[in-house]
Amino acid sequence: MRIGELSARTGASRRSLRYYEQQGLLVSTRSPSGQRCYNEDHVQRVALIQTFLAAGMSTMSIAQMVPCMSEPTTAKALHALAVMNHERTRLTSTIDSLTAAREALDHLIEVNRSFLANAADAA
């Protein structure tokens, strides 16, 4: 399939797909006229990229983790593993931050409700 279809099936814009390729996250074969050709596997890969990007990972980190540009080497795999562990730690601490923020927010909501209840009583 060409880029338009991949875009439609993944929800990623054509612009983004080209950007992913430029950053080494995605490889495509090219038609004789230079147009990008994708297969079913690419749909999965883009989904994974989107998952990781949505989690705030940089394209550089993703590129280091996801084998795609060249054949996997033991050295590369070791590096990838290091990056993965690093990202996992970061993810976990981000989740903790979000959870803390949600608790703080819940507290604020409670305070606000009380204020509104008092205002209603006064009226």
Place this chain on the structure above:
Amino acid sequence: MRIGELSARTGASRRSLRYYEQQGLLVSTRSPSGQRCYNEDHVQRVALIQTFLAAGMSTMSIAQMVPCMSEPTTAKALHALAVMNHERTRLTSTIDSLTAAREALDHLIEVNRSFLANAADAA
């Protein structure tokens, strides 16, 4: 206390503290010469701001949620409550995204470990 001390106690840069004020997240009294003066309460407030910013909220959302610029009004409180609920929903779905990403990452780590184990066997 002046801005330097508040910065030291919260970890927020002076630049950020001035920015928070400009965005309506923080109010300060001014000394006759125009320097910002803070008290203990401001330390707490900055901590809350940091919690929310770390969770990816915008200063605008925070400004709408946290009463600070003017006296609380019932109308404002209602608006604040709406924003809070909105942000809470967003937070929860972000947490879900991060959790999904972590699971995908765990899967990738597993695959990578297997690859390395096989490579070690072959050697």
Place this chain on the structure above:
DNA sequence: CTAAACGCTCACATCGATGTCATGGGCAAG
């Protein structure tokens, strides 16, 4: 008094993923 350390405002720079526009080629249906 003086110098160092601090504060003020204003303005410009940064980062990263994505949008958008310009210019031009490729291909299928009328």
Place this chain on the structure above:
DNA sequence: CTTGCCCATGACATCGATGTGAGCGTTTAG
């Protein structure tokens, strides 16, 4: 052939929090 749609590349714009530096006043310790 032409019209219309898809694609390619490249350049520039965007957003938001923060960094940075200039130019100038304030405070405080020696």
